[in-house]
Amino acid sequence: MLTREESRHRIARLQEALREKDIDGALFIYPIDVYYFSGTRQNSTLWVPAAGEPRLWVRKSFARGKQESCIEDTRPFPSSKEFPGEFEEGVRTVGFTFDVAPVQQYNYYLKLLPGRDFVDVSAINREIRSVKSEWELEQIRYCGQQLSGVFREVPGFLRAGMREIDLAAEFECRLRKAGGEGYVRMRAFNQELFQGLAVSSATAGDTGFFDGAVTGQGMSSASPHGASAALIPDNAPILIDYTGVFNGYIIDMTRFFVIGTLDPELERAFQTALAIQEYLAQNLKPGAICEELFLKAAEMAQQAGLSDHFMGAPGENARFVGHGVGLELDEFPVLAQGFKVALKAGQTLAIEPKFVFPGKGVIGIENTFAVTERGGVRLSDLPDDIVYL
Structure with a gap:
């Protein structure tokens, strides 16, 4: 299993890259990307801000995701109404992996987070993982x-x-x-x-x-x-x-x-x-x-x-x-x-x-x-x- 130390090291590298590109954070929905940073492949969405602690929302199974996750703040996925409140007001630019995200999912999160600019972090993600x-x-x-x-x-x-x-x-x-x-x-x-x-x-x-x-x-x-x-x-x-x-x-x-x-x-x-x-x-x-x-x-x-x-x-x-x-x-x-x-x-x-x-x-x-x-x-x-x- 992924260790917490390994997870922290990966997230630190990602956050450094996000700050270099002036991106406020990255939102991961692709299972193997979520696993790479968090250690669980459960049905989850991972938010990694450019600075500060990441957050993992788990749809199913929360019990297993909580047990496996190296992310301290692991919680159930909120309702659509509650989801925008999970982000700070200063978050304006959201990284998203355009190389693998279905258009349907892109539109779903775009609707959940109105007023934010979604930018492609596929290359950043793949470079880090390489x-x-x-x-x-x-x-x-x-x-x-x-x-x-x-x-x-x-x-x-x-x-x-x-x-x-x-x-x-x-x-x-x-x-x-x-x-x-x-x-x-x-x-x-x-x-x-x-x-x-x-x-x-x-x-x-x-x-x-x-x-x-x-x-x-x-x-x-x-x-x-x-x-x-x-x-x-x-x-x-x-x-x-x-x-x-x-x-x-x-x-x-x-x-x-x-x-x-x-x-x-x-x-x-x-x-x-x-x-x-x-x-x-x-x-x-x-x-x-x-x-x-x-x-x-x-x-x-x-x-x-x-x-x-x-x-x-x-x-x-x-x-x-x-x-x-x-x-x-x-x-x-x-x-x-x-x-x-x-x-x-x-x-x-x-x-x-x-x-x-x-x-x-x-x-x-x-x-x-x-x-x-x-x-x-x-x-x-x-x-x-x-x-x-």
């Missing part, structure tokens, strides 16, 4: 330990002739028994996934909505992502790309397995992926520009003659090679074209150079790293090697 404390890094390291343990069990249940969905089910069963929570939260509109994906050469080249290198076929057009009912063939790469979610925090990892032997072209692409990961890990230092790291990764893929297959099937390539992780799978920063932002110490990124060859399969690697002065520090200890069965 930099992890030592407490948060320990949470992600624990995720890495647990997820790595499940990956180590794969040779004991992966068999020739399995369906992708059977492989996924076996992996997910063990992950759940290890205490995995399963909630893979994503902030981006129109993005969703179920824990991860296990795909083979039968479906690895399938394209889809998911903003990543690999989509998979999924089980239907309503769920067009992840494992399918296709049989896993021999002598082809089997991708297992999963998140480990524990205490709300996420780690993202990918490993490859082969029943038989691997096509030499795919083996060469795998070595290129390892080289890209190594370069990026060495350069995950404060001040490094995200876009420049992506462009260097793309250049390495091009030099290897693999640019058409880098981060997606030809013509469907994703334009990133790493993404922030934390309480959500798509946190800041992003190693992507156009993301001209400098890295900061304490940020955590999943680095995932992958190559997709329709008809042959997908190959690559993914690990989660913390940004430090000496470069990226891996938050899991599982070897990168392809496992041959």
Whole structure:
């Protein structure tokens, strides 16, 4: 559970940022934002003034919210008539997370607080959350330990002739028994996934909505992502790309397995992926520009003659090679074209150079790293090697 000390530190950082922008306070309604600052995910609204003590109003369950909350002033949500009286007269500018708040909710609070100017604090919120404390890094390291343990069990249940969905089910069963929570939260509109994906050469080249290198076929057009009912063939790469979610925090990892032997072209692409990961890990230092790291990764893929297959099937390539992780799978920063932002110490990124060859399969690697002065520090200890069965 979140500690009061951790909560106070986060709120202090937010208040400093609000004062720098001359914003009187921030109103949070998105559950994972409320959780980040308060420690409870109950149906709540959090008010953090630029100075002074925060206040948490809980709709349901108040009993559990009161028990879990690190906010001293935690109370039941007031009536619509009483709500405006909860704010001081001097409050004129209210921060709101426009990136995730539904228009209906925005209009609701706008009506409750007439005469106030609502301004977007999405960037402020995401910047604060991108930099992890030592407490948060320990949470992600624990995720890495647990997820790595499940990956180590794969040779004991992966068999020739399995369906992708059977492989996924076996992996997910063990992950759940290890205490995995399963909630893979994503902030981006129109993005969703179920824990991860296990795909083979039968479906690895399938394209889809998911903003990543690999989509998979999924089980239907309503769920067009992840494992399918296709049989896993021999002598082809089997991708297992999963998140480990524990205490709300996420780690993202990918490993490859082969029943038989691997096509030499795919083996060469795998070595290129390892080289890209190594370069990026060495350069995950404060001040490094995200876009420049992506462009260097793309250049390495091009030099290897693999640019058409880098981060997606030809013509469907994703334009990133790493993404922030934390309480959500798509946190800041992003190693992507156009993301001209400098890295900061304490940020955590999943680095995932992958190559997709329709008809042959997908190959690559993914690990989660913390940004430090000496470069990226891996938050899991599982070897990168392809496992041959």
